[in-house]
Amino acid sequence: MAFEDPRGVPLTAASAESVRAYEEALDRILAFAGDPVGALDRLTERDPACVQAHLAKAAIHAWALHPSFVGRAREALDLARKAGPLLDHERRQAAAVEAWLDGRYADAGREFDALLAAQPRHLTALFFAHQADFFAGRTGALEARPRRTLEALTADRPGRSFVLGMWAFGLEENGRFAEAEEAGREAVAAAPHDVWAIHAVGHVLEETGRSAEGIRWYGERERDWAENSYFAVHNAWHLALYHLDREETGAVLAVYDRFLTPGRRSILLNLCDGAALLWRLHLAGLAVGDRWESLAEAFAAKYRPGCHVFDDVHAMFAFVGAGETAKATRLMADLAAIAEGVDDRALQVRRAGLPVCRAIAAFGRSDWRSAVDLLSGLGADGLLMTGSRAQRDILELTLIEAAIRAGDRSLARDLLERRLQRKPESRRIRRDLRRLAA
Numbered sequence: 510m511a512f513e514d515p516r517g518v519p520l521t522a523a524s525a526e527s528v529r530a531y532e533e534a535l536d537r538i539l540a541f542a543g544d545p546v547g548a549l550d551r552l553t554e555r556d557p558a559c560v561q562a563h564l565a566k567a568a569i570h571a572w573a574l575h576p577s578f579v580g581r582a583r584e585a586l587d588l589a590r591k592a593g594p595l596l597d598h599e600r601r602q603a604a605a606v607e608a609w610l611d612g613r614y615a616d617a618g619r620e621f622d623a624l625l626a627a628q629p630r631h632l633t634a635l636f637f638a639h640q641a642d643f644f645a646g647r648t649g650a651l652e653a654r655p656r657r658t659l660e661a662l663t664a665d666r667p668g669r670s671f672v673l674g675m676w677a678f679g680l681e682e683n684g685r686f687a688e689a690e691e692a693g694r695e696a697v698a699a700a701p702h703d704v705w706a707i708h709a710v711g712h713v714l715e716e717t718g719r720s721a722e723g724i725r726w727y728g729e730r731e732r733d734w735a736e737n738s739y740f741a742v743h744n745a746w747h748l749a750l751y752h753l754d755r756e757e758t759g760a761v762l763a764v765y766d767r768f769l770t771p772g773r774r775s776i777l778l779n780l781c782d783g784a785a786l787l788w789r790l791h792l793a794g795l796a797v798g799d800r801w802e803s804l805a806e807a808f809a810a811k812y813r814p815g816c817h818v819f820d821d822v823h824a825m826f827a828f829v830g831a832g833e834t835a836k837a838t839r840l841m842a843d844l845a846a847i848a849e850g851v852d853d854r855a856l857q858v859r860r861a862g863l864p865v866c867r868a869i870a871a872f873g874r875s876d877w878r879s880a881v882d883l884l885s886g887l888g889a890d891g892l893l894m895t896g897s898r899a900q901r902d903i904l905e906l907t908l909i910e911a912a913i914r915a916g917d918r919s920l921a922r923d924l925l926e927r928r929l930q931r932k933p934e935s936r937r938i939r940r941d942l943r944r945l946a947a
């Protein structure tokens with residue numbers, strides 16, 4: 510039977526109760542809270558005809574970006590199709606997930622474009638399209654998609670503030686910091702547990718170098734982002750970045766030990782945050798004890814090359830940081846083979862993943878000049894590493910440190926002075942400028 514969700518989007522299900530249960534699961538998806546897969550499992554058990562629940566499960570597993578979830582994503586797609594006949598938007602969601610699993614990121618984006626043009630208030634599709642845009646490096650779409658949905662969604666419709674949070678992040682990634690901060694703060698005021706909106710404001714504070722405010726922003730609402738959320742590790746990573754900028758090393762390590770230490774439940778993206786933080790400490794010449802070793806071990810257990818370029822690069826940081834030269838060399842050989850492919854995943858590896866990994870390896874063997882050349886040569890392809898501005902900033906930070914150590918003072922000074930304009934309060938930048946002047 511066809512029902513409608515609270516925003517007027519048609520849903521196939523056996524009962525109105527399933528529509529209500531799906532809305533609850535969707536709230537968890539949008540808030541990165543609790544266990545949305547568990548909620549969807551219970552729903553499909555009671556109502557196998559609820560196509561949207563199968564599709565959401567498929568999407569969650571597909572955007573987990575890990576080979577061990579691919580089978581579960583395809584299984585959920587099969588169940589959705591068997592529960593059919595599918596509505597047009599359901600068919601397009603299935604096609605988008607399938608394209609993503611095949612590494613055809615542009616095709617996935619096109620399916621979402623068509624779906625959202627017909628159903629702009631489809632919040633599940635918007636959420637996963639937003640994630641897809643993020644992991645495919647489509648910066649413009651991060652802003653445009655949520656904006657179009659906001660235009661179609663009146664203020665009284667449930668879920669609107671989550672869209673505002675997505676829009677805030679999109680604005681931030683497109684450098685529109687003041688508008689991003691305003692939208693993000695409005696979203697957090699409407700839904701304090703919206704960790705994506707908390708994160709969007711966190712990004713603005715990072716990009717504009719307002720680290721004291723950032724520490725306050727996260728400190729004041731720790732219960733909202735740090736508890737019952739599988740996005741907590743990434744928000745903690747942002748908190749650690751502010752402390753790093755203020756050269757508060759003890760606080761950085763305390764955040765790492767509390768939130769980022771690899772554990773049984775760590776997902777790959779958590780390990781990436783850990784590597785990104787330890788590498789920044791490494792660049793600053795700070796010792797991190799045996800943290801690299803346990804992180805590299807966790808990567809070796811969970812990571813497989815070529816699933817997503819962002820993971821490839823961060824696995825490389827971990828292997829080089831831990832001095833695991835053999836693993837680092839093997840990874841580069843695997844990536845060189847993957848780069849020969851023809852899909853969008855291969856393109857990301859060819860143009861960004863491989864040169865970045867080679868630069869990390871060069872940095873690891875103190876070949877500062879090669880690291881400088883490889884990172885300077887990236888140009889706009891650096892975007893294909895994907896991730897946010899703050900995550901890709903690790904490329905510039907590595908370039909600056911390599912330039913200083915290579916004796917390329919004019920390049921280092923140029924980069925640092927431009928950074929200081931963006932982040933005038935930064936202690937870290939001023940220290941590096943003093944090193945150059947010495």
Ligand SMILES: [Fe+2]
Nearest residue numbers: 708712897899
């Ligand atoms: Fe972030």
